[in-house]
Amino acid sequence: MSKQLETKFNEILFKNPVVPASGTFGFGREYEAYYDLEKLGGLCSKGLTLEPQSGNTGIRLWETPAGLMNSIGLENPGIEAFIENEWPHLKSLDTVTIVNVGGKDEESYLKAIEKLNAIDVKLIELNISCPNVKAGGMAYGMTAETAGDITKKVVDISNHPVMVKLSPNGDSVADIARACEASGAQGISLINTIQGMAIDYKKRAVVFDNLYAGLSGPAVKPIALRMTHQVCQAVNIPVMAMGGISTWEDALEFIMAGATCIQIGTVNFINPLAPIEIIEGLEVYCEKEGLANISEIRGII
Amino acid sequence: MAIIRSNEFISPGICKMTVAFTGAVLPGQFFMLRAWDKDPLLSRPISVHDYEAGKLTFLYQVVGKGTEILSCLKAQSEVILQGPLGNGFPQIVGDLCVVGGGIGIAPLYYFVKDYKKKNPQGNCRVYLGFRDSSYCVESFNAIADEVNLNIGGMITDQLKVASNEVVVTCGPEVMMKSVAKATPAENLVYVSMEARMACGIGACLGCTCATKYGNKKVCKDGPVFLSDEVFYV
């Protein structure tokens, strides 16, 4: 394999900068029927919480033009079941597994992080941006102060590097990113889904039991790109960017805006091979442009 | 990617599409179909209506944007298929009673055909219910031992399940619930569930269905479940 796409996210070496995003990739198993996961730069687990969660009731998916609204509500088996059932397999893979962690209050975040200290995770993605859970979740990600505060507490007890996943729904993302950096975050990822709403006029009722839901997919890309650019300008820690990336051209735009790695979310549903096609597209691009490494075009905007 | 052999309306709002496909396909499994770029965004889950080597058939109702686009595709054009997905119907050894409502009859044809092939001695009775006009009744007549048709009424008013029959039903959830209710507790009842799907393979948790044994994924653990597993409250 060529080294043109090799990417360092701090000290962590990714074969390429392409990482399927949390919640769109399960724990990887489902996609093994489509390709070898070791082709990926990394992969990100479904959002995990201390205790198992059954997620939201009612309709969980709703389409919008070129977008998808979801209200999954962090359904997950809990950290312990993850460590027992999923981690042995993920650990055996030659790719970087990122563990995404959510919580409902400070205590549940910290206990979850402590449990993860027992395993050899390369990178934690601290999810303070899930719009689909009532308590905690996005609440921590809305202001620089709360985001900085929880980041500091998590970083203090975690044995692993922590990347904080930001919400597009709160205060200025640049301010929030700066606060996370100052609190010891070793990376930033963004964007989580944009909070939206759907009404079924025929039923004269809201679509989602949880009232609001999170929008993702191609429809959000321009917003995600703008926020990625703002954050990359604001901090010195690496950024893992996402939001509507569906082709290698999209991926390139985020890298030009300053992203070190990129995550692939909703498009996995449309084309399970998308991450592989994006990797191949980036390889061909580097070849054609005569780049020794993709980093040569990183942050040129 | 698959080439469309034919794609025609067989009844108002009901379309039948046959595509070239090879590989193993089980009754009750489904495919995710798309023939568009990013709008609509998601692929559409459609059950296998019939399959014989090289030839896969879907029967679908035009209800919105996706199925509308599918219905306009011409022979020789391409449709993107992902699948077959899901577990499909169980293998039945005893006698069979099949209840289909509306477009819910779609997966039942291949199922009955396969059952009769594997159980030539087995008895298969079919109930088909439609709101206004019927379709595919002839095809069921050709393969089942008995076909009961109901248009505009309640299929369960007619339904009589024999003690040795396994019941398999697909249709609107209210209908499947009343089929389960009208069936003696000793008989097994299998239902084919529907849910909005994004990935179709078990990765997004968008299609979760609450069951007696906790959450299950309609796409990967189903779409076929035992009725007392899903209709447990």
Ligand SMILES: Cc1cc2nc3c(=O)[nH]c(=O)nc-3n(C[C@H](O)[C@H](O)[C@H](O)COP(=O)(O)OP(=O)(O)OC[C@H]3O[C@@H](n4cnc5c(N)ncnc54)[C@H](O)[C@@H]3O)c2cc1C
């Ligand atoms: C496992 C499975 C098998 C199915 N098999 C068949 C079949 O053989 N024939 C057939 O006619 N229909 C079948 N359906 C229903 C079919 O998927 C929907 O009618 C179709 O997705 C509607 O798309 P649309 O764009 O025309 O409608 P729209 O209403 O515009 O769709 C909007 C969104 O809602 C989803 N949606 C709407 N109705 C349904 C529904 N009933 N079930 C699941 N998602 C829905 C769509 O996929 C789409 O994401 C099946 C559904 C499932 C889950």
Ligand SMILES: Cc1cc2nc3c(=O)[nH]c(=O)nc-3n(C[C@H](O)[C@H](O)[C@H](O)COP(=O)(O)O)c2cc1C
């Ligand atoms: C169905 C679904 C489930 C998601 N679950 C999670 C999750 O558990 N944790 C999380 O941090 N983000 C979750 N996300 C957000 C994605 O990781 C990503 O931030 C977002 O979808 C934007 O990227 P995209 O437009 O490429 O999908 C989820 C998104 C979708 C569509």
Ligand code: FES
């Ligand atoms: S549709 Fe994604 S898990 Fe079933």
